[in-house]
Amino acid sequence: MSAADRVALAERVRRSAGLFPLEDRGVLAVRGGDRVRWLNGMISNDVAGLAPGPERSGCRALLLTRQGRIVADLHVLLHGEEIWLETERASVDVARDRLAKLVIADDVELVDLGDAWVRLGVEGPETRPLLGALAEGAEELARLAPDACTGIRIAGADVVAAAFGWSGEDAIQQVVPRAAAAAALD
Numbered sequence: 001m002s003a004a005d006r007v008a009l010a011e012r013v014r015r016s017a018g019l020f021p022l023e024d025r026g027v028l029a030v031r032g033g034d035r036v037r038w039l040n041g042m043i044s045n046d047v048a049g050l051a052p053g054p055e056r057s058g059c060r061a062l063l064l065t066r067q068g069r070i071v072a073d074l075h076v077l078l079h080g081e082e083i084w085l086e087t088e089r090a091s092v093d094v095a096r097d098r099l100a101k102l103v104i105a106d107d108v109e110l111v112d113l114g115d116a117w118v119r120l121g122v123e124g125p126e127t128r129p130l131l132g133a134l135a136e137g138a139e140e141l142a143r144l145a146p147d148a149c150t151g152i153r154i155a156g157a158d159v160v161a162a163a164f165g166w167s168g169e170d171a172i173q174q175v176v177p178r179a180a181a182a183a184a185l186d
Contacts, residue, residue: 013167017124019185025119026092027175028085030099032107035083039108042099043074043085050078054140058147058162063095071098077149077162086162086173089114118181123171131161131172141172155183 012018030039040047045061057078063071063085072091077084087095096110103110122131132138137152141161144150149162157180165171176184 010167013124013169015124017122017126017130018167019120019122021185022119022121022173024089025173026087026089027113027117027119028087028092028096028099029079029111029113030083030085031081031109031111034106034108038103038106039076039083042102043076045076047076047083050076050083052078054143054148054150055145057149058164060147060164063098071095075147075162075164077160079149079160084113084160084175086119086175113175116178118176118178120174120176120181120184121165121171122174123165123167124169127170127172135159135161144172155180155186157184159184 009018009020036048043061043063045059050057050059059076061074061076063074065071072087072095075086077086085095092112092114096112100110128141132141135141135152135154137150140150141152144161144163146163149160152159152161157177160175162173162175163171164173174184
């Protein structure tokens with residue numbers, strides 16, 4: 001993206017809404033019967049306090065070394081029977097490798113979802129009205145609290161929508177099945 005394109009996108013995000021792919025972001029899924037108890041002791045926030053639905057299904061957290069150095073800045077999303085750790089794409093392997101060393105006798109599986117899903121972002125003051133007009137599940141989207149996630153349908157695809165971003169404007173990050181990404185972008 002050129003400098004002029006970045007400026008135009010920034011202006012659009014401040015005025016209305018901007019849509020952009022987030023190729024530099026990834027998702028690591030934590031699966032298994034011990035996922036909540038185990039992960040709750042591995043990262044800096046309270047995973048056990050998360051609840052399904054648009055109010056309390058997500059939080060920010062850090063994965064730290066024993067010395068307190070940051071390994072990964074995470075956005076934790078409770079999604080069905082999984083907990084998703086959304087982070088920079090470059091941090092997914094590092095986080096997975098570090099966490100995998102700490103799985104001893106726990107029913108926990110760590111899966112990189114990078115090949116199956118695409119990340120898209122919509123940010124700006126018109127984000128919710130825009131997505132609400134396009135999505136099935138708009139009532140859930142309207143109730144979506146900061147950091148939480150919910151399921152919506154866009155262009156016939158099941159999409160995970162999460163309320164966080166980087167612009168300072170209202171933001172909905174979307175995790176879209178790779179096969180449906182082109183339709184969702186359109």
